[in-house]
Amino acid sequence: MPGSGAVTRNTLRQQIADALRDEVLAGRLPPGTEFTVKQIAEQYEVSATPVREALVDLSAQGLLELLQHRGFRVRVYSxxxxxxxxxxxxxxxxxxxxxxxxxxxxxxxxxxxxxxxxxxxxxxxxxxxxxxxxxxxxxxxxxxxxxxxxxxxxxxxxxxxxxxxxxxxxxxxxxxxxxxxxxxxxxxxxxxxxxxxxxxxxxxxxxxxxxxxxxxxxxxx
Incomplete structure (x- = not known):
């Protein structure tokens, strides 16, 4: 059915974002932790695209920082x-x-x-x-x-x-x-x-x- 792939991807994107947010809030991904799209994709056994989108979403929310050519880092707040x-x-x-x-x-x-x-x-x-x-x-x-x-x-x-x-x-x-x-x-x-x-x-x-x-x-x- 047209569009079903996009719906699935967006749902997966939200699930990954929610899971990572929970990891940060539980302290299992403490401030300063760095990781790449590839590492998260392998951890959740999914493709890179929804992971990248989820990480960009979390960056926009202020939870992560984008590291040029290095991946992402859990933001450190003072x-x-x-x-x-x-x-x-x-x-x-x-x-x-x-x-x-x-x-x-x-x-x-x-x-x-x-x-x-x-x-x-x-x-x-x-x-x-x-x-x-x-x-x-x-x-x-x-x-x-x-x-x-x-x-x-x-x-x-x-x-x-x-x-x-x-x-x-x-x-x-x-x-x-x-x-x-x-x-x-x-x-x-x-x-x-x-x-x-x-x-x-x-x-x-x-x-x-x-x-x-x-x-x-x-x-x-």
């Missing part, structure tokens, strides 16, 4: 980079919740809030248990679904990208942190409660706490 990410994240999240406070949760969002609350509970449990890799998965889904309540996919996608970059910086440091549980923010459920009640003051306070928690942690590195 503490200053992280502080800049948190500042950007703060502005976006503040705007999201200000809009929610002004307009309220959109009609028909009840089911989505149930899903967000489930993500919040899992994220809180993972944070309190110190299970970093599990936390990252639920935390990313939590913020993505929560930000989607404003109904603007550009905002939601941009915030998701920044959050992934924040985790890329944080993971290697957190994996070495003997006080891991204390370093992980776990008030996701409180935030969902405040959004559900349209409690703008509590939302702002929790978002401030969330961002300040990250800055305080980074200041101690």
């Amino acid at each position: 503490a200053d980079d992280f502080r800049g990410m948190v500042e950007a994240r703060t502005l976006i999240v503040d705007g999201i919740f200000r809009r929610l406070a002004e307009r309220g949760v959109a009609p028909g969002s009840g089911e989505r809030l149930v899903s967000v609350r489930r993500r919040a509970e899992e994220a809180r449990r993972a944070a309190r248990g110190g299970t970093l890799e599990v936390l990252i998965g639920y935390d990313l889904r939590f913020w993505r679904e929560l930000s989607a309540l404003v109904g603007n996919t550009y905002i939601s996608e941009f915030l998701h990208r920044i959050r992934v970059q924040c985790w890329v910086f944080a993971v290697p440091h957190l994996q070495r942190d003997p006080r891991l549980r204390a370093a992980l923010w776990d008030r996701h459920g409180e935030l969902v409660d405040a959004v559900t009640l349209n409690d703008a003051d509590t939302v702002r306070r929790l978002v401030h706490d969330y961002n300040q928690h990250g800055l305080n942690w980074a200041a101690g590195l």
Whole structure:
């Protein structure tokens, strides 16, 4: 059927990008790791084309750097980079919740809030248990679904990208942190409660706490 090859390739491209992103976020591909298209293609036993496309996608998202004539490298972020990410994240999240406070949760969002609350509970449990890799998965889904309540996919996608970059910086440091549980923010459920009640003051306070928690942690590195 015409076009079926392209669909298959694009699906494979996304699968490879997702798999590599998970490897980076799990710390199995730490910052500074270099590799070639050929190495990744052999690892996943696929052709070079979808691998190259996946690596270019991840480069555009800020996870990888293209090395001229050498391949790709997992991007190394500094503490200053992280502080800049948190500042950007703060502005976006503040705007999201200000809009929610002004307009309220959109009609028909009840089911989505149930899903967000489930993500919040899992994220809180993972944070309190110190299970970093599990936390990252639920935390990313939590913020993505929560930000989607404003109904603007550009905002939601941009915030998701920044959050992934924040985790890329944080993971290697957190994996070495003997006080891991204390370093992980776990008030996701409180935030969902405040959004559900349209409690703008509590939302702002929790978002401030969330961002300040990250800055305080980074200041101690």
